[in-house]
Amino acid sequence: MRTPNASPAPPATAARALLPLTATVLVGAMAALLDTTIVAVALDELGRELAAPVTAIQWVTTSYVLAMTAVIPLVGWSVGRFGARAVWLTALGLFLLGSLLCGAAWSAGSLIAFRTLQGLGGGMILPVTQLVLARAAGPERLGRVMGKVGFVGQLAPISGPVLGGVLIDGWGWRWVFFVNVPLILVSLAMTWRWFPRDEERDERRLDLVGLLLLPSGVVALLHALTGLETQAGIGTAILTAVAGAGLLTAFITRSLRRTEASLLDLRLFADRAFRSGTVMMFVLGVTSWGPMFLLPLYYQRQHNLSALDAGLALAPQTLGIALASLLAGRYTDRLPPRPLALAGMAAATMGTLPFVFATPDTGTLLLSVALLLRGVGFGVASLPVSVAVYRTLRPAAIPHATSASTIVQRIGAATGTALMAVILQAGGFAPALTWMFILTATGLVMAASLPGRK
Structure with a gap:
């Protein structure tokens, strides 16, 4: 490995350079994060216009998630081999090309293929964002910088369904993909000006x-x-x-x-805290992404809501997640993972129960309150689960643990989406909503396996 000969910049200069770099990567990350939720409210119209059944149209989401998952192990290796700037530009280029092609898709099959390409770019954008900012900020400013990342990370899922509804009702489903284009172009222009070139190279071999x-x-x-x-x-x-x-x-x-x-360090699963935390991340992937696919269709088909109204109806859940993440963060370091995760999953289970008994005549206000409680529950549960993954690992194992746990969570997300689609296609909304409750209650049971001591 060779290191750059130039001396590091003075602290004041580094601080001034950090702000435009942070803005550069967050603009790109915003596009990738929006795409995880903005498409949800488009699935009903996609199914109609492309004449595709539910089990086929769910691959619009599943292919994107799987592509994001597949590319995660490549990020660390490719940054070491080619440099962060080159990988960042490649990720933005793939995501931009995928977005344009998705907007021009002519069939369900072509859309699924183009979503895979888009997912390869999106899956690289988010890890590179974290890696670049962690490097640039250093330990003394990392908390403040990651706080900005966390804010964007919470803002995008909340605004995604609402923005998607506006675009679909106004211009059609193709615009949920075209909306990414200006964001990526702005990020590319900012990258040319403010993204630094790095000279370090790592000669590790790829598995x-x-x-x-x-x-x-x-x-x-x-x-x-x-x-x-x-x-x-x-x-x-x-x-x-x-x-x-x-x-x-x-x-x-x-x-x-x-x-x-x-590709993955499976020996990490010998650590009990990592094993239980990672299994719980799989469960959270199933129980959060499956309903993310199901609920927009439920509101649009059972309650006859427009895409915009369905997006607004879903907003309380993501608002609950954001509020809980802000409030629960101060307790995560003080308490062991198990009690917080149990409390969060209990709230999420209670918030899911009203959907089991819901009918087309059930008021959406009641369901919105239930979604807010469900979101608060997931927000409280997810933080201690993330902590449990790392709590007993040596520092050198943390990058491998991040890769492994993220991949497992996204496999859970793809599994939950596919499972909900199969149940919905086979039996309709009533059994699908019942299984949404059963899976969430299973998460409550699984939370008991997390460490109970600090």
């Missing part, structure tokens, strides 16, 4: 075999799950599931036997 085995196995299993909706597809689904399980088994066996660095 290409692992990079092929893990995503292929997950996609095969999810494809098998969505194939169970019809009697004719059961045989193919079983074969696909067997193939997916075989690929994941091969990945796990190979990773545990390798002496070189693997």
